């Protein structure tokens with residue numbers, strides 16, 4: 001890089017080239033060091049140092065020496081702009097601290113607060129002769145440089161903060177997703193306790209009768225049949241629950257959607273009956289198998305059924321339609337529609353339904369539908385909701401075949 005020699009053209013060229021270079025820089029320290037190099041070129045300075053604010057009251061020179069700048073000096077520096085000749089107080093302070101004769105300083109501010117200072121040693125230290133005053137253009141260039149550097153530093157800081165916030169946000173989402181999963185697991189578990197208790201009661205009743213009816217071969221047969229069936233039933237309930245609890249990696253396989261829907265409804269059967277909710281399944285004939293993650297789609301259906309259940313506290317009807325798309329756009333799609341006769345969604349809430357954390361329930365997590373959307377999109381499908389307030393809601397899943 002050239003040293004400024006007094007004419008305007010190289011001055012502007014230095015500034016332009018420098019600003020281009022600065023724009024691509026990523027770290028605060030890098031920016032300050034390059035800004036120092038530019039300042040030296042623009043001002044004809046001989047040497048310089050970068051002072052950077054490390055933390056409250058701690059300033060670092062060129063990243064090695066620590067310097068404590070008095071508050072009054074910081075205030076004074078914060079009020080100045082561009083490169084200026086320092087007064088005696090600052091000169092003495094810097095000389096005592098650094099044993100170097102500093103002649104000019106350029107404060108760099110971020111959002112009005114001092115973030116760094118460029119210290120400049122003038123040419124006459126080498127006997128080249130002082131350059132007492134700057135031309136107007138030179139002053140404008142230096143002031144522009146100081147402002148540009150400040151904006152750049154502010155940008156870098158914002159980018160770093162945003163990166164931190166993004167990491168934090170992602171952590172929260174993961175935590176909440178786990179919570180949502182546990183919550184739906186709780187709903188299922190409560191119902192399943194009944195499911196498991198019923199077969200146990202029938203086994204126990206029969207077992208109590210066994211001693212006195214042991215000689216009756218018909219009874220023994222009956223007992224053996226019932227016991228095996230009921231134990232199998234408990235076994236499959238437990239394994240379903242375990243499958244759901246496992247945070248399984250997406251596992252793509254071919255499966256029968258009608259069966260997955262049936263299994264999911266079975267898990268909710270106790271609550272559905274208790275709430276007086278009727279379920280109507282309308283599955284088209286000869287449906288093709290679908291490729292996808294069985295458990296994840298179960299999780300989607302479970303969320304939809306639980307939402308419908310929660311929207312029908314005084315009973316109602318859930319209709320599940322499954323059919324193959326017919327028109328040109330939907331020909332290769334399996335369409336699943338879950339319709340309920342619940343509270344429906346208010347007009348103003350509709351645009352928020354898939355947003356994480358949007359809920360209208362006092363104990364809701366607001367994550368159910370956002371998880372559904374994520375899963376369905378991972379399967380290259382689409383999920384849409386139509387709803388009429390106080391009438392009911394239809395959620396439509398469209399999945400590629």
Ligand SMILES: Nc1ncnc2c1ncn2[C@@H]1O[C@H](COP(=O)(O)OP(=O)(O)O)[C@@H](O)[C@H]1O
Pocket residue numbers: 303307308311340342343344345349353358359360361363364365366367368369370392393
């Ligand atoms: N079947 C439905 N009927 C009425 N409102 C629904 C239905 N499904 C979802 N919603 C609305 O969408 C919101 C978000 O649902 P969701 O993401 O599952 O979170 P949560 O169930 O925890 O509130 C619900 O709070 C509710 O207002």
Ligand SMILES: [Mg+2]
Pocket residue numbers: 303306307367368369
């Ligand atoms: Mg929900």
